[in-house]
Amino acid sequence: MKLSNILIAGIRLTEKETIHLCLTEIENMLQANRRSLRDFPSMPYPIGYARNQHHNNLIHNEMAYDKEMLAEQYNTTYQLLTVYFLYGYGGTGKTFFWTTLSSGIRSNGGIVCTVASSGIASLLLPGGRTAHSKFAIPVPATENSTCNIHQGSELAELLKVTKLIVWDEAPMCHEFAFEALDKSLKDIMQKNLPFGGNIMVFGGDFRQILPIVPKGDGKIGQYNDGFSEITIPDEFLIKNYDDPIHAIVEATYPSLINNYSDTDYLQKRVVLASKKEIVDKINDYVLSLIPNHEKEYCSADSIDKSDELLNPAFALLPPEFLYALQTSGTPNHKLKLKVGTPIMLLRNLDQTDGLCNRTRLIITKLGSNVIEAEVITGPNSGNRTYIPRINMSPSESPWPFKLIRRQFPFIVSYAMTINKSQGQSLHHIGLYFPHPVFSHGQLYVVLSRVKSKDGLHILIHDNDVPGVLDQPSTFPRDPMDNIRFTAPFIVQKNLLQVPFSYHRQWLRNYPKYVLFHYDGEIHFIRVKTLGTKCFFADGLNDFRRAHNLNESMILRLVAGDKNTIFTVHIDGPAHHHSSLKPIIYRRRYIFTNDMLQQNLPLTLPAAASKFVYGSKKSITIHHRLSKSTKWPLTIQHDIPAITQPWFNLIHEKNLRPGDEVVFYYRFHDHAWELLIRKAIEWNNNNTDLDFDE
Structure with a gap:
């Protein structure tokens, strides 16, 4: 009994009993602070002091709770704590934690569902599957999506008895996927709790590359928009080189000629770059060094029939145009392969055998319709499989139609993009940066792929300061900054010059056609090159007529990085008439005559006939650098026509098929004005195309 309780009760104590109780109270307070009266030799100790059963007051205090x-x-609270998140950097043991957690529950007879956002990450989990495959999440998921799980199905019964659901690489999935699973589990479990009361453990690393939102605004937070400089230590940099691609390949693949068929050698190394076209150049270069016989495989491309029904113009797309289309996640039209070439899958073929998106393999045989390859990553390393051609389409088409490409579902992987490297762990990595790292987390991802700093080699060029890498702190302020250019449409020549800053991405592989998408219509435009210059040419005259563009215009063209389909915005004439002139001094476009045949009179269309007033027998013609002349009119089948003056103009100006004569009407003097557009002769001696000024 405490001394305070004794005093309240009025119990009389002897002096010795009072001293004993006081010392006991003091001892209790001291022990609560890890001290004792025995630490003070001058103080007496309570006689017969009863210590707790553990003879250790610290243990006693920790066990003195109300059980x-x-x-x-x-x-009460356990039912509410059902969702957890494990956050950790790359290499800190998240996969080890998943393995330990699932092993502990499964060893006691419990059921654990282990899933990941990507196929390559799911291979590292015991019994792992992709989340979309395991839970039948629709692709793409929308705000109203639910999983394709029916009440009473085997999958629904499995989820009812599942003790734990582990979802790795969760930040790589869109929120709609989580919401779809949440709604479905609430329905299956008949509980209005998060995920139906199932215990969910999410994991991931927010420092890695975020998923791309198609057609997003590119903004994360404006308060820290801009660029930051990251200085790379000299021990990682490759500084002395003549050819940057040769230098990074030599550093990453030393003695390649002696080891090009060594599986262990190829399994441990790769070159990483930020853009697909850079990766293609490196892969082509390395492939050219391999002495084995090369075989080329071409795809069969088509457009989805539903798109052709909606817009019949798509059915007229030439095959050459479809072959030139390239986008992420889809192999190119031509695949050049050799035995011993490392490849990477672009689709989930058979997850149970480890054939997932981003799985790396090595080609062992090249057939006509199938390719034999050996898996070199994941728990299924060493397994051999046959890969056929399949139909593929980009999940988010960058074009106004759905492209169907029948090709082998892989790419050569001596080099790969940074995005594709997520989930890989390698001994030797070469980082090739001809351009700044341009999105959130890319530099972090590439540096965390290598197991040791001794295996890291970085080559940076096209920078003012060697070893200093510009990296945006977020995305560009305007997502269209890198994919927009403006150019004058020189109507007099039916020509548009593409700035070098844009067409340099096409060097050595210029497309034959591009598409202009304007006002709901599609126009095919021929691409022409002259020396180091690139032009949009044939087809512009039809584009101009279809949209009544009769003065020099400024065209603003928006397209993807290597895209050949442009959304066109017209900003108006490049040269406006002076606003000081009265309106009667302005001219009006009437019609354009194509020089298809040179031996026929010029018949005036209905649009021109209304400017031939009354019984007028001639019209006044004005041409630049020439005096005004009278052209007599003749009537043929009630249609005004011009004969001899027209033939004289053809001879004088040496008009040929492909040339055009444009007619304007001037209101102030009722004269007709001519503008002649000569067809362009594409040869290197043509200096008339130089209109950069």
């Missing part, structure tokens, strides 16, 4: 109250509190 019944705590049990009730635990049972």
Whole structure:
């Protein structure tokens, strides 16, 4: 009994009893602070002081809680704590934690569902599957999506008895996927709790590359928009080189000629770059060094029939145009392969055998319709499989139609993009940066792929300061900054010059056609090159007529990085008439005559006939650098026509098929004005195309 309780009760104590109780109280307070009266030799110690059963006051204090109250509190709050998130950097042991957690529950007879956002990450989990495959999440998921799980199905019964659901690489999935699973589990479990009361453990690393939102605004937070400079230590840099691609390949693949068929050698190394076209150049270069026989495989491309029904113009797309289309996640039209070439899958073929998106293999045989390859990553390393051609389409088409490409579902992987490297762990990595790292987390991802700093080699060029890498702190302020250019449409020549800053991406592989998408219509435009210059040419005259563009215009063209389909915005004439002139001094476009045949009179269309007033027998013609002349009119089948003056103009100006004569009407003097557009002769001696000024 405490001394305070004794005093309140009025119990009389002897002096010795009072001293004993006081010393006991003091000893209890001291022990609560890890001290004792025995630490003070001058102080007496309570006689017969009864210590706790553990003879250790620290243990006693930790076990002195109200167990019944705590049990009730635990049972109440446990039902609410069902969602957890494990966050950790790359290489900190998240996969080890998943393995330990699932092993502990499964060893006691419990069921654990282990899933990941990507196929390559799911291979590292015990019994792992992709989340979309395991839970039948629709692709793409929308705000109203639910999983394709029916009440009473085998999958629904499995989820009812599941003790734990582990979802790795969760930040790589869109929120709609989580919401779809949440709604479905609430329905299956008949509980209005998060995920139906199932215990969910999410994991991931927010420092890695975020998923791309198609057609997003590119903004994360404006308060820290801009660029930051990251200085790379000299020990990682490759500084002395003549050819940057040769230098990074030599550093990453030393003695390649002696090891090009060594599986262990190829399994441990790769070159990483930020853009697909850079990766293609490196792969082509390395492939050219391999002495084995090369075989080329071409795709069969078509457009989805539903798109052709909606817009019949798509059915007229030439095959050459479809072959030139390239986008992420889809192989190119031509695949050049050799035995011993490392490849990377672009689709999930058979997850149970480890054939997932981003799985790396090595080609062992090249057939006509199938390719034999050996898996070199994941728990299924060493397994051989046959890969056929399949139909593929980009999940988010960058074009106004759906492209169907029948090709082998892989790419050569001596080099790969940074995005594709997520989930890979390698001994030797070469980082090739001809351009700044341009999105959130890319530099972090590439540096965390290598197991040791001794295996890291970085080559940076096209920078003012060697070893200094510009990296945006977020995305560009305007997502269209890198994919927009403006150019004058020189109507007099039916020509548009593409700035070098844009067409340099096409060097050595210029497309034959591009598409202009304007006002709901599609126009095919021929691409022409002259020396180091690139032009949009044939087809512009039809584009101009279809949209009544009769003065020099400024065209603003928006397209993807290597895209050949442009959304066109017209900003108006490049040269406006002076606003000081009265309106009667302006001219009006009437019609354009194509020089298809040179031996026929010029017949005036209906649009021109209304400017031939009354019984007028001639019209006044004005041409630049020439005096005004009278052209007599003749009537043929009630249609005004011009004969001899027209033939004289053809001879004088040496007009040929492909040339055009444009007619304007001038209101102030009722004269007709001519503008002649000569067809362009594409040869290197043509200096008339130089209109950069």
